[in-house]
Amino acid sequence: MASRAMHAVQYSSCREGSSDLKYVELPIPTPKKDEVLIKVEAASICPFEWKIQQGLLRPVIPRHLPYIPGTDVAGEIVEVGSGVKNFKAGDKVVAMLNFFNGGGLAEFIVAKASLTVARPAEVSAAEVAGLPASGLTAHQALTDSAGIKLDGSGKQANILITGASTGSGHFALQLAKLGNTYITATCAPQHVELVKSLGADEVLDCTTPEGAALKSPSGKKYDVVIHCAEPIPWATFEPNLASNGKIFDINPTPGALKTYALKKLTFSKKQLTPVMLNAKAENLEFLVKLVKEGKLKTVIDSKYSLIKAEDAWAKNMDDKAVGKIILEP
Structure with a gap:
């Protein structure tokens, strides 16, 4: 060859x-x-x-x-x-x-x-x-970082997924739906119906004031945020987080890394954590199996x-x- x-x-x-x-x-x-x-x-x-x-x-x-x-x-x-x-x-x-x-x-x-x-x-x-880069990142953020069990067991969690129509976002949404979760998702207005079809319980149009503010339509506070969208200030996230709410940022910027360090240093219960992909074959096998079973697309x-x-x-x-x-x- x-x-x-x-x-x-x-x-x-x-x-x-x-x-x-x-x-x-x-x-x-x-x-x-x-x-x-x-x-x-x-x-x-x-x-x-x-x-x-x-x-x-x-x-x-x-x-x-x-x-x-x-x-x-x-x-x-x-x-x-x-x-x-x-x-x-x-x-x-x-x-x-x-x-x-x-x-x-x-x-x-x-x-x-x-x-x-x-x-x-x-x-x-x-x-x-x-699947590999986007799917594995979404899987890692939900399971290793956020501790969501994809077999549906575990305590129910209110999850926000920003950028839910993006590569990693649409995988994160479908995977989160396999867990014991209530999902709020953000996307552009033209993608709302798609995001609903992938399993979001409620969808925020990111171009509206409510969507930009990340406020849950049902008034929920988020236990977990899988952040797949463009940078959003901590000040926007913070009032929407539960008392121990955690943000997992798959596209961390220098500003996000500073927020991560600051929240660690001040022992804040609300945290932002960057997600850096650690690709594993067994996780890719799991995702391929879900595709075969029709549980992930x-x-x-x-x-x-x-x-x-x-x-x-x-x-x-x-x-x-x-x-x-x-x-x-």
Whole structure:
């Protein structure tokens, strides 16, 4: 395979936007001992990736330029490394790559076998390609951070999910619905019916004064907030929190990190905690199982061919995608 060429999308500089994405021809990579080579059938992108391209984490990410973005892929294994025993050529899988190396927007990618899981035959590549980064972040925020039990057990919690139509938001909403929860969700007015259909008990139009103030229509105070929207001041959240209310911010800004530190230092019962993804294969397997069972679905905003990645990237930068943007070779 190494002698053959493939198509991929890469950018060569930061802060240039979608116009810097180029459709290029590169050698097909070779899997190392603990890796698998996957022929990509679908990939997805998330808002964080265009922020990386804008230089948010330079020089840490990307480590080197040119850089092939994309961490979430689904496809078929065509080759396995010498140390891989649990996969073989022909297996349908979904995998998460790391942000340091990227590589997802290509016809072939190498992925760590430890972050690759089987995809049931009845589940399409597009359905699961959006799961890894957004789905795992939502799952981690709800379970590891907020302690919500997704089997419905545990004390009932009043939950606010901001940005409930976003990539992570729409997964967080569906997962939270599996727990013993009452869910208030925020979104733009054109997405209210979708958010209701995904399980929200009450929905706030974020463009109204009530929505901007995050006030529950039924007067509830929030035990847990899964914050998936753009930055919102602590002063807006605070009066709506229960006495021990906790905010879990999946897109923490420097201001949010300062609030986190301040609330820790002052021993406040109301807290804000940043959520930094720690991807685990067993959690991805759990999400894929939910998709198979019809308990979780990926809302697909739009699909693009790989050669049209510039258009997909521009839409991603617009930050108005509903659910996930999918690219297919």
